[in-house]
Amino acid sequence: xxxxxxxxxxxxxxxxxxxxxxxxxxxxxxxxxxxxxxxxxxxxxxxxxxxxxxxxxxxxxxxxxxxxxxxxxxxxxxxxxxxxxxxxxxxxxxxxxxxxxxxxxxxxxxxxxxxxxxxxxxxxxxxxxxxxxxxxxxxxxxxxxxxxxxxxxxxxxxxxxxxxxxxxxxxxxxxxxxxxxxxxxxxxxxxxxxxxxxxxxxxxxxxxxxxxxxxxxxxxxxxxxxxxxxxxxxxxxxxxxxxxxxxxxxxxxxxxx
Amino acid sequence: xxxxxxxxxxxxxxxxxxxxxxxxxxxxxxxxxxxxxxxxxxxxxxxxxxxxxxxxxxxxxxxxxxxxxxxxxxxxxxxxxxxxxxxxxxxxxxxxxxxxxxxxxxxxxxxxxxxxxxxxxxxxxxxxxxxxxxxxxxxxxxxxxxxxxxxxxxxxxxxxxxxxxxxxxxxxxxxxxxxxxxxxxxxxxxxxxxxxxxxxxxxxxxxxxxxxxxxxxxxxxxxxxxxxxxxxxxxxxxxxxxxxxxx
Numbered sequence: 001x002x003x004x005x006x007x008x009x010x011x012x013x014x015x016x017x018x019x020x021x022x023x024x025x026x027x028x029x030x031x032x033x034x035x036x037x038x039x040x041x042x043x044x045x046x047x048x049x050x051x052x053x054x055x056x057x058x059x060x061x062x063x064x065x066x067x068x069x070x071x072x073x074x075x076x077x078x079x080x081x082x083x084x085x086x087x088x089x090x091x092x093x094x095x096x097x098x099x100x101x102x103x104x105x106x107x108x109x110x111x112x113x114x115x116x117x118x119x120x121x122x123x124x125x126x127x128x129x130x131x132x133x134x135x136x137x138x139x140x141x142x143x144x145x146x147x148x149x150x151x152x153x154x155x156x157x158x159x160x161x162x163x164x165x166x167x168x169x170x171x172x173x174x175x176x177x178x179x180x181x182x183x184x185x186x187x188x189x190x191x192x193x194x195x196x197x198x199x200x201x202x203x204x205x206x207x208x209x210x211x212x213x214x215x216x217x218x219x220x221x222x223x224x225x226x227x228x229x230x231x232x233x234x235x236x237x238x239x240x241x242x243x244x245x246x247x248x249x250x251x252x253x254x255x256x257x
Numbered sequence: 258x259x260x261x262x263x264x265x266x267x268x269x270x271x272x273x274x275x276x277x278x279x280x281x282x283x284x285x286x287x288x289x290x291x292x293x294x295x296x297x298x299x300x301x302x303x304x305x306x307x308x309x310x311x312x313x314x315x316x317x318x319x320x321x322x323x324x325x326x327x328x329x330x331x332x333x334x335x336x337x338x339x340x341x342x343x344x345x346x347x348x349x350x351x352x353x354x355x356x357x358x359x360x361x362x363x364x365x366x367x368x369x370x371x372x373x374x375x376x377x378x379x380x381x382x383x384x385x386x387x388x389x390x391x392x393x394x395x396x397x398x399x400x401x402x403x404x405x406x407x408x409x410x411x412x413x414x415x416x417x418x419x420x421x422x423x424x425x426x427x428x429x430x431x432x433x434x435x436x437x438x439x440x441x442x443x444x445x446x447x448x449x450x451x452x453x454x455x456x457x458x459x460x461x462x463x464x465x466x467x468x469x470x471x472x473x474x475x476x477x478x479x480x481x482x483x484x485x486x487x488x489x490x491x492x493x494x495x496x497x498x499x500x501x502x503x504x
Contacts, residue, residue: 097276177297182334206291232294239290243283250280253272256265 006094007102014106017076026068027114031121034060038125051221054125058217061118062138066170069111069142073149074162077103081157087257096252100150104245107146115139126220133224137215140237144209145170147241151248154255169208176205177212209240304335304348307355310362317363325364332356333373345378350386353378354393361397371397371408379415388425391416395429402436409433410446417453427453444481460496467492 037060038053080086089099119135148169153162183201214233219225225233269277307313317324335348345353357370371394379390391412398409409429417426430449437446448470454463467489471482 097273178331180297182330202296205296206288210294210297212297236290236294239283239286242279243287246276246280246283249276250272253276254266254269256267 004098006092007098007105010089010099010102011106011109014076014103015109018072018106018110021072021076023068023072023110023114024117027065027117030061030064030068031118034064035121035124050125054122054220055217057125058122058134058215058220061121062141062215065111065114065118065138065142066145068114069107069145070149070163070166070170072110073107073146074153074159074166076107077150077153078157078159078162090257097249100154100245100249100252104147104150104241107150108143111142111146112139115142122220130220130224133230134215134219136230137219137225137233140233141211141214144237144240144244147244147248151244151251154248155251170211172204173208173211175212176201176208177210180205209236304332304352304356306352307359310359313359313363321363322367325360325367326369328356328360328363329367329369329373332360346381346383346386348378350378350389354389357393358397365401366404368404368408371405375408375411375415379412380419384420387415387420391420391425391429395432398432399436402432403439403442406433406437406439406442406446410449413449413453417456423453423457427457448485455492460492460499464489464492464496 034057038057041052041056042049086099090096115135115138119131119138122131122134145166149162149166152165152169156162156165179201183198216225308316313324313328314321332353335345354374357374360370361367374390375394379387379394381387394405394408394412398405398412402409410433413426413429413433416422416429420426427450430453434447434450448467451463451466451470454460454466467485471485471489
């Protein structure tokens with residue numbers, strides 16, 4: 001069996017599973033909930049009610065999107081482990097890489113659809129031109145989280161451990177900028193402990209995507225990023241996905257099933 | 258870790274070389290991208306006005322104390338570099354005070370915000386900014402004098418020695434004397450007004466204050482009492498000398 005058609009088949013079935021898992025309904029409920037909260041705040045806000053709505057809906061949907069994607073990837077993969085689907089697949093004469101790529105493409109397509117679906121309601125609060133960069137950045141963020149979740153679940157093969165690791169990764173990536181700012185106070189200090197703290201945080205930051213700079217709510221309520229900034233996010237996402245997929249493949253090839 | 262992974266492993270040589278190559282290239286590319294990416298810095302201009310206390314409390318998800326501690330560290334990082342000549346000088350102090358107010362609201366038992374206000378932010382060589390910070394310390398001291406007296410005592414010192422504003426220093430000293438009732442506070446905290454009055458050349462008022470303190474019996478330590486009595490005597494001699502000189 002050729003690698004590419006096999007990966008395509010895996011991707012198609014992963015997408016089919018996303019649809020049968022009622023992921024769209026879950027996303028729809030999330031949108032309805034976020035819009036409900038925005039409507040409530042719209043009544044309460046004395047001024048800038050549209051900005052309040054845009055900011056709140058965007059923040060809720062961004063986190064919800066990450067949660068849905070990570071939970072879907074992890075539970076879907078663990079189900080395949082438990083049902084021995086993976087072992088059946090690997091018994092066929094196909095490279096392991098095609099299975100991982102197929103899964104990644106299927107999950108990423110679902111994640112991309114969620115990003116678009118979550119961006120659409122924001123048009124109710126702000127101009128479409130402002131929503132587009134936000135949506136593209138969210139899509140990049142979700143695709144990175146797909147790769148990270150895939151890596152975590154392939155390595156840990158356990159729901160709680162994989163969810164925990166992916167969540168920790170996300171929280172760390174969102175907060176590493178603040179940690180760098182705090183640690184930078186010691187960069188000219190003579191004390192080795194200050195320098196060690198600064199270097200450690202800087203080293204961790206180099207291994208993480210700067211999620212605190214991505215998908216910013218301020219793009220919806222004030223000025224959006226220029227194309228160069230958006231291109232930089234896309235480049236960072238591509239490089240990071242390549243790295244994490246390579247790490248996932250490395251680990252997957254070492255496992256005995 | 259082994260039990261967490263719970264699996265059999267094949268040797269590294271079973272991993273296709275292109276996967277190892279892709280991992281190495283991916284890691285190198287990530288390091289290059291991260292190195293090119295500008296490192297975040299909190300400059301003075303970046304300090305935004307704080308949200309309301311209610312919003313911060315809501316955002317803390319029921320952990321206002323933890324949120325206050327993190328906010329304090331974050332606030333401290335603005336415009337600060339170890340070794341820089343004058344840290345914090347370029348900050349908008351009205352915003353700093355607003356942030357400190359929020360942090361104290363979230364965690365009223367914390368000493369950190371008051372300490373940084375009186376000992377760090379109030380040390381910048383800018384009298385207007387120093388006054389803003391001292392006023393913050395004074396205002397928040399009045400809410401919990403027995404816990405926050407050290408910071409107002411230092412504020413009185415800054416007002417007296419750095420701002421050379423003796424009436425302001427006296428105002429703080431009077432507040433310390435009136436409101437600080439805890440036995441943990443040393444006696445000098447309640448004697449500050451006397452020393453400031455002496456510096457202001459308000460010798461009669463200083464004499465009355467010190468005489469009252471000595472006569473009150475509050476001072477139990479014999480050496481301290483002797484020192485204050487000697488000081489009182491010196492004060493009386495100065496008053497007499499000034500009266501003679503006036504004649």
